[in-house]
Structure formats: structure tokens, C-alpha cells
Amino acid sequence: MGFVRELRKYRDFKHALELLDWMEKNGMTISTTNHAVRLDLISKVKGIEAAEDYFFNLPKSTKNQKTFSALLSSYCQEKMADKALALYEEMKELNFATSTLVSTNLMTLYMKLGQPEKVISHFQEMKQDGLFLDRVAYGLLINSYASLNDVDSVERVVQEMKEGGKVSPDWTIYCSLATFYNSLALFDKSNSVLQKAEETMNRHNRAPYEYIISLYASAGNLSEVKRMWKLLKDGFTKANNMSYLCVLHALKKLGDVDGLKNCFQEWESTYVSFDVRLVNVVVDAYLKNDMVEDAELLWKKSVKALEKGDGNDLKMLEMFLDYYLKRHEMDFALKYLNIMKSKGLKPGEEKLNELLKYIVEVKDVDGAEAFSMILEEFNCS
Structure with missing residues (x-):
């Protein structure tokens, strides 16, 4: 079950369920706990109806607090209030509603x-x-x-x-408090509780560093963002893509373009696996600061990297499209729309509607005709 737990930890629910099925077929005894785990996985992979079928077909002896709780959790995750509350009442009658987990699932549903x-x-x-x-x-x-x-x-x-x-x-409570203070622009209080979060966090886990960095950014505290970033890099052999993504978002939010550029170049020189999300953050920051040449250069570099692996540059191209639409530069907007078409990439319906709305508003006849032709290529109407 250790491998199943690891797969669930990394949210690879499909393979976790397949592994659990394989283990049962090869003679593993299915305990009540394993039934509860499987029910949860079935809900995530195959849907709530499949999870209900599994639960209702379980032997009576295995329908205990754990399996009932797993089904309740699935209902709560899917915001199925009527079914969740009905099941909760049944659990109370069976004295199965006495665990903290049952109550926190219900509280999560209410939120x-x-x-x-x-x-x-x-x-x-x-x-x-x-x-x-x-x-x-x-x-x-x-x-x-x-x-x-x-x-x-x-x-x-x-x-x-x-x-x-x-x-x-602990650090999670203090971070929740900091999030609240930030939402009310009580930044001094936020900075104070983030120091408490740092004191109580697990320094062998990257997540607290990343969370605290993002909250310092929301509080407008660039110096603390940089300090926490240094602590993160000093505390681990190598900062991973997720950590770089977190700090790039923070630097973009704070408008530190030079810091963002340096951080991105550091990642470029050390990354193991290319991650287009990081490039998107930097391109977005460049365009917001009218650094169009830098943005285009970075896009062209990323295209080469994407050709070697998974992913595409659709989101990046949409950023260029948005940039030129806001400046009423229709020729450039259509240029990037054509690039998407040539790559077999289709913008979302919302993006296409935005472009159509713009053409109607500016009464651009030529643009409308060019846009209509591209719509036909996208099989839109």
C-alpha cells in the first residue's frame, strides 16, 4: 500500500487505482481501510456514480465508519449537499459520525x-x-x-x-491569517504573522517557503520575498521548477522586472526539465512593461524547447494577442492568431469572442474579413 499512498500523494489517482486493482488480483487481502481508499480513488477516476455502486455492493461487514466516511468525503468534494447531509444523518444513527474527519468534511462542504x-x-x-x-x-x-x-x-x-x-x-494557520490580513490591506499584521509562520514551519519541506513567499508578495514586501527565496535555495540541494514558478510570480506581482529576469536566467542555466509555465510568467511580465522585443525573443527560444518535449505555446501566443488588441494594433493581433492556426492551436471560445467584439467595436471591415477567414479555419461560426 506504500506505493498507492505515494501515487495518491502526487495526485496520480488513475495509476493508484490500477495498482490497487492489480494487488487484489494477485492475492492481496482487501481490508476495510483499502475499501475506503479504493472508494475514494474510484470517485476521483470514474466519478461519483461508480463510487456509489462500489459502496452499495460492499459486504455489510465492510460498511463501517471508514467506508461511510470515504463516500461522505466524495459527496462533499462534489458539493452534493443533499446526499452528503442524508448520509451524515445515517452515519449519526449508526454512531459513525464521531470522528473529527467526518465533521471537517462537512465543514469543508459548507465553505x-x-x-x-x-x-x-x-x-x-x-x-x-x-x-x-x-x-x-x-x-x-x-x-x-x-x-x-x-x-x-x-x-x-x-x-x-x-x-x-x-x-x-502552525505555519498553515498563520498563513491563513496572513491571507486574511492581506485581503483587508492590513500588511503590517500580515508581515508579523508571516514571521510566526516561518518560526513554526517544517524547514525540510519546500511548500511552506513557497506559500510564505507568495504571501509576502501579496503584502508588497519585496525584501522578505528575496530573503525567503535565499533561505529556500540554501536549505535544499536544488530549487525545483515549482519553487522557481512561485518566486517568479512573486517578483512579477511586485514589479521587480530586473529581479525576475535574473531569477529566470538562473533557472534557464540549471533546469532539468523545461516548464513552459515559467516562461509564460516572464513573457507576461515583459509585455506588461512594454518589453515586446524581450518577450518575443523568449517566446522564440521556448518554441525550440517545446519542440523537444510536451506542452505548447498557446497561452503565450494569447498573451501577445491580448497585448496588441489592447493597443488596437489589429495587424499584429491577427499575425499571432495566424501563428496559432499554423500550429494547429485553437484559442478558447472566450478569446475568440473577445476578438470578434473588438472588431465590431472599432468597425474594422478589413480586420473583420480577415478574422472571419481565420474562424473558418478554426471550424467556428
């Missing part, structure tokens, strides 16, 4: 449905029932108050965690 008040009331029910209040539950409670812009209650919950002792705030 997805935009019902933060129900999260708050359910948290109080958990307290009254003596359920263990873990960081996930506290995090959902904080997010519910944050969605109501209730600063006092958010801060009260964090203080309660500090004083309660059972579950103290």
Missing part, C-alpha cells in the same frame, strides 16, 4: 457552498460533543470568520489555540 455560518455552528457542536478539534477544524473556523470579515473573531480563535495547548497554531 464550498458559501455557508460560513454553518461552519461556525458545526464547530460549536464538535466542542459540545467532545470531538478532538484539530488544526483542520480550526483552520476552517478561521476561514469562515475571515469570509465574514470578522477580524475580532479570527484573532480570538488564534489566541484560543495559543492558550488551549492541545493544538497550537
